[in-house]
Amino acid sequence: MKDKILIVDDEWNMRNLIKIHLLPHFALEEAANGKEALEKVKDLDFQLIILDVMMPDMTGWTVCERIREKGNIPILMLTALTDVKDKVHGLNIGADDYLVKPFDPEELVARVHALLRRSVEFNNENDNGTITISDLTIIKDSRLVLVNGKEVDLTPKEFNLIHLFATNQKQVFTREILLNAIWNTNNVLDVRTVDTHVKNVREKLRKTGLSFNPIKTVWGVGYIFQTPDGKA
Known part of the structure; x- marks a missing residue:
């Protein structure tokens, strides 16, 4: 069974780009905003969330904090922000990794695989x-x-x-x-x-x-x- 990944981004073009590169490897779901993402996280069992930082109405940071209140799903944040303080803030509120836009598709796939592998190894061994x-x-x-x-x-x-x-x-x-x-x-x-x-x-x-x-x-x-x- 393929790992399920939720892609959260308000831009259709970005969601589609991510889908093109991940679809051969994973089962994918999409959310166009933070509210939709939180609804889907409640009902579906995801192994990873790819989360855009800069979204209208609800930022990726807020979504990340809400998800962390309920569970430890690995979160890969996408951002155009390059300041180290922004990255540190995201990591401190629960993000597992960061990828700065524009990104190399191969790096996206590699980071997704690494996060999934790290999550499985950590959860199994820590028991x-x-x-x-x-x-x-x-x-x-x-x-x-x-x-x-x-x-x-x-x-x-x-x-x-x-x-x-x-x-x-x-x-x-x-x-x-x-x-x-x-x-x-x-x-x-x-x-x-x-x-x-x-x-x-x-x-x-x-x-x-x-x-x-x-x-x-x-x-x-x-x-x-x-x-x-x-x-x-």
């Missing part, structure tokens, strides 16, 4: 407290991190840090948020502590042979989890 992403395995109950089956020697705070990123892959974390979540402090004088721990986690995972860098720097903002395909 028993274990997260597996490529050659990285994080076992919550025993507080173990493995790379290709080899244990990585992390401190308790380092484990908490990588586990937080891996379980909140779409969220950008500022240093202040991380200080509060991991160290239970809001003292801005301690922000270098975050950078030091991120550096240590990256270095330990790299030395153990991890094939990708799981923590990406969002310049001027903080950090976000980075998948093996380089997407954050």
